[in-house]
Amino acid sequence: MPVPGPNEVVIRTHAVAANPVDWFIQAMGLIVPADGGYPAVLGCDLAGEVVSVGANVSASGDASFAPGDRVCGLAGAHGAGDFKSGAFQLYAKTNKGLLAKIPDSVSFAQAAVLPLGLSTAATALFQRDAMALPLPLPGTATAAMDENGQKKKVILVWGGRTSVGSCGIQLAVAAGFDVATTASARNHGYCRSLGATWVFDYHDEGIEDGIVEALRGHECVGVFDAWSRGSVAQCARILLKLEKNGSVSSGRKWVQTVLPGAAQVGEEVPEGVEVGYAYGSTLVHNEVGPAIWGKWVPEALASGALQCKPEPEVVAKGLDGIQTACDMGAKGWGTSSSPKLVVELI
Structure with a gap:
């Protein structure tokens, strides 16, 4: 049984x-320290019930928790070598800054789809x-609006049907931005239901010029590439085209990826475009974690402003089903509309 630290x-x-x-870590041993890192319990996304709390948790304002609270959160932030912090076990510990209470209207299976996707999007x-x-x-969304209160700033989220993209759309809309996104034609309605204003079919050969024309007159603050496999250079080209028609914010051209660094892109990105990456759990070390997990998530879940998307697909029950889910994910991975595979441990 894990013993909680102070936080x-x-x-x-x-x-x-x-x-x-x-399944990447399991297959390749990434992140797991060779010396003392095994056994390694993996897993990032969890939802469940609070059992015990550390000394600094119960009196910590927005991030206050007590035994019996229904929560969801990001596990494994200490790395795969700390086997007590992985999600894939009956009892797990996590930092209070990566945790949020969930209302009774949200099931554990629904809440479990959020943590990693939400944290990655918020970090980016x-x-x-x-x-x-x-x-x-409250009080921050006006930065994305003009003097008449109209949204004039826009962000492009590439891969709106992905788990990270679904969270990215909702977070950007909540921050006061118009969102343009990409998805296959059958998922356009899905993306609009999350708040996207424009949805473009990434199969369309003319998608780059189509996006540039649609965003004319708006100020694009950058691209969040929630797919980042063969799309980074394309996102960069779009920003350069937007710059030519005066639709790039402050002259900065930024593509944020979900890859572990620009060196991993493997694409020829045009000069003048920055490519960045930020690891999902790092938000616990700055103001983003308390703002998102401590404040926005519980309120947005309670009001319905945050949807648990993509919908969970419960593929197994019990701890022995976790390997089944990972094997299914590894076999079927590679499409932006892959479901979020969930295992229930009732």
Whole structure:
């Protein structure tokens, strides 16, 4: 049984979701320290019930938790070598800054789809070393509006049907931005239901010019490439074209990716465009974590402003089903509309 540190919470896990990073680590041994790193319990996405809390948790304002609270959060922030922090076990511990209470109207399976996708999107959009957009809190959204209160700034989210893209759309809309996104034709309605204003079919050969024309007259603050496999250079070209018609914010051309660094892109990105990456759990070390997990997530879930998307696909029940979910994910991974595979541990 894990013992919580001063800023930690121990959770009885009721549902977990599988992510590409999980089967990547398992297959390749990435992140796991060679010396003392095994056994390694993986897993990032969890939802469950609070069992115990650390000394600094119960009196910590927005991030206050008590035994019996229903929560979801990001596990594994300490790395794969800390086997007590991975989500893929019956009891796991996580930092209070990566955790949010969930209302009774949200099931554990629904909540389990959020943590990694939401944290990755929030890190990319709001951290100062990333896109540094205004946080989705009262009094900040006006930064994205003109003097008449109309949204004039826009962000392009490439891959709106992905888990990270779905969260990115909702976060950007909450922060006061118009969102343009890409998805296959069958998922256009899905993206609009999350708040996207424009949705473009990434199969369209003329998509670059189509996006540039549609965003004419708006100020594009950059591109969040939530897919980042063969799309980074394309996103960069779009920004250069937007610059030519005066639609790029402050002259800065920024593509934020979900890859572990610009060197991993493997594409020829045009000069003059910055490519950035920010690791999802780093938001616990700055103002983004408390703002998103401590404040926005619980309020947005309660009001319905945050949807748990993509919908969970429960593929197994019990701890022995976790490997089943990872194997299914690894086999079917490679499309932007892959479902979020969930295992229930009731």
